[in-house]
Amino acid sequence: MKRFIGILLLLTACARTTTVPPDNFVHHDIQTPTFTLFSFQKITDMTVVKIYIEGDGNSFDGRGMPTTNPTPRDDFMRNLAFNDPSPNVVYLARPCQYVDDEMCQESDWTVARFSANTIDATASAIKKIAGNRPVILIGFSGGAQIAGLVAAKHPEIDIKKIITVAGNLDHPAWTSAYSLMPLSGSLDLNNYRHEFDKIPQLHFIGDKDTVIPHTITINFVGDVERVQVVPGAEHSTGFDSIYFDIWKAQ
Numbered sequence: 001m002k003r004f005i006g007i008l009l010l011l012t013a014c015a016r017t018t019t020v021p022p023d024n025f026v027h028h029d030i031q032t033p034t035f036t037l038f039s040f041q042k043i044t045d046m047t048v049v050k051i052y053i054e055g056d057g058n059s060f061d062g063r064g065m066p067t068t069n070p071t072p073r074d075d076f077m078r079n080l081a082f083n084d085p086s087p088n089v090v091y092l093a094r095p096c097q098y099v100d101d102e103m104c105q106e107s108d109w110t111v112a113r114f115s116a117n118t119i120d121a122t123a124s125a126i127k128k129i130a131g132n133r134p135v136i137l138i139g140f141s142g143g144a145q146i147a148g149l150v151a152a153k154h155p156e157i158d159i160k161k162i163i164t165v166a167g168n169l170d171h172p173a174w175t176s177a178y179s180l181m182p183l184s185g186s187l188d189l190n191n192y193r194h195e196f197d198k199i200p201q202l203h204f205i206g207d208k209d210t211v212i213p214h215t216i217t218i219n220f221v222g223d224v225e226r227v228q229v230v231p232g233a234e235h236s237t238g239f240d241s242i243y244f245d246i247w248k249a250q
Helices: 002-012 076-080 116-130 140-153 170-176 187-197 214-221 242-248
Strands: 025-030 036-042 049-053 089-092 133-138 159-163 201-206 226-228
Touching: 002 214, 036 049, 036 076, 036 116, 049 076, 049 116, 049 140, 076 133, 076 140, 089 116, 116 133, 116 140, 133 140, 140 159, 140 187, 159 242, 170 214, 201 242, 214 226, 226 242
Parallel strands: 049 089, 049 133, 133 159, 159 201, 201 226
Antiparallel strands: 025 036, 036 089
């Protein structure tokens, strides 16, 4: 039980942010057919749009119980987006983060965090943001699964590349490895491998990450040229050396 709670704490050790976005980022709440998604957007031209998809956030408390608000406390993904010098950059939160949305239920940030509703809402938001522009998706932690499923299920979006950082690409393998409750209300990227494998992709993982072990990512991706193990990196720290590689992606 202690191990179970410890893993949950690592996954959700994330406080309501005090990070102030740069002046060139504008807050937008994006209405979709299901959820309202929170975003910060810097859109300046008609070139590729880079969309940073947040992780699972503050989903569980210190006792391993679901929280009432999954808004992330960690500012890793926001800072990564805010410092990207590319002309079009968007920080996109997950359903129920930062917003008071009557559609939200506890399952939306626990067992159904990768549900069809969540994937379709994220795809809807991306289409509203990008229009006909090409898109690069950057997913952190559980945001990696979101990025993969959006790309695989929505080929109408022109996704040039997927980049993940400490990504949870194989949640059945992850829950099995840590004896966690299966994400029974969630879609599984394993069922969309044919579509997913066609998309250019690069996955950064830390060799010290005890939340999403790098071996799970390597086994899922299966192509060592698509995976870069970052020495000394943990789940949301120690990735400084690869920031420029993400920022320069076009």
